[in-house]
Amino acid sequence: MASELTYRGGAASPSAGAAGAAGEYSSPKPASSKPLAWLPRAARYAAAEHRPLFALVGMLVAAAIFCLAAPSGSGSGTAAPYSSSGRVSGALTRFSVDPAAHNPGRQFVAGKVPLGLKRKGLRVLVTGGAGFVGSHLVDRLVARGDSVIVVDNLFTGRKENVMHHFGNPNFEMIRHDVVEPILLEVDQIYHLACPASPVHYKYNPVKTIKTNVVGTLNMLGLAKRIGARFLLTSTSEVYGDPLQHPQVETYWGNVNPIGVRSCYDEGKRTAETLTMDYHRGANLEVRIARIFNTYGPRMCIDDGRVVSNFVAQALRKEPLTVYGDGKQTRSFQYVSDLVESFTAKYLGC
């Protein structure tokens, strides 16, 4: 080591010169007699003792192991048809073509879900999923194999509506108010969260319109951020006191902006506006379902809507209370028909 330092320093360095002169630190063999002395030291080290040859052999062995370990469908000859057809043959390009088209007799193995395993379900968020309609939707989504997250503040929703899913690894419930933002990773968002019966939404009108506006804004923002498909559950009440019967989708309604039902009517109208603005402005894939009067199991006895009121009164053998002149009309639907429309019509699943 000392000799190397002495040599590179050369005679220009007085201290090196001194060391060289003393002779005790100099190499016994003159540096000029070394083979490949003109190479830098690192290259000389690599070249010594046939190291390049060993490195080359090592690379060949590694390449051979890599080829043998590749999936049988690709390693045992599937590459040949692609290269012969002029395609670039490689691990990635093999997934972008249909091997059966090239070689119908051979089964393509790599990249396929093994037989017996079901296709992975969607990740779905249902806001208001513990409510009357929401819980039926959750049942349907879980049954078709989706992973469902319910977000509900349990104002009108009830834990009992979804308790039968507790323990299912594909089900999760978060007690949360959509008025506050939340970040989740899902493929689809069904936004149902809002009290829907007049007695409930009139109980705290400011909270009702906040839920419809701020809550919907939060969920649309989430959908935009994660690229999820979005379904807004709106209401027949966006038509207000309609002057047209039955109401067609193109009818704009006859709504009182300052009435006692306005927190819900106008709240849902704003929610629809936001949904369409996100669709037009952010290219979000959206659906809007204007739900008419729905009835069925899990409806609260004190829900306040006409069907539950009439049934409860009939059970108690009380006279039915008819508001107004009784000439008003409604379109009624059973809850399973509604849920069917969400999954079949609106989301195409």
Ligand SMILES: O=c1ccn([C@@H]2O[C@H](COP(=O)(O)OP(=O)(O)O[C@H]3OC[C@@H](O)[C@H](O)[C@H]3O)[C@@H](O)[C@H]2O)c(=O)[nH]1
């Ligand atoms: O005990 C009752 C209850 C209600 N009614 C009348 O029955 C009609 C239906 O009223 P409901 O309270 O059931 O509810 P509405 O049809 O007005 O709206 C309801 O259904 C549609 C949903 O989108 C709304 O969210 C929900 O409020 C109204 O004309 C109401 O005045 C009665 O005559 N007696």
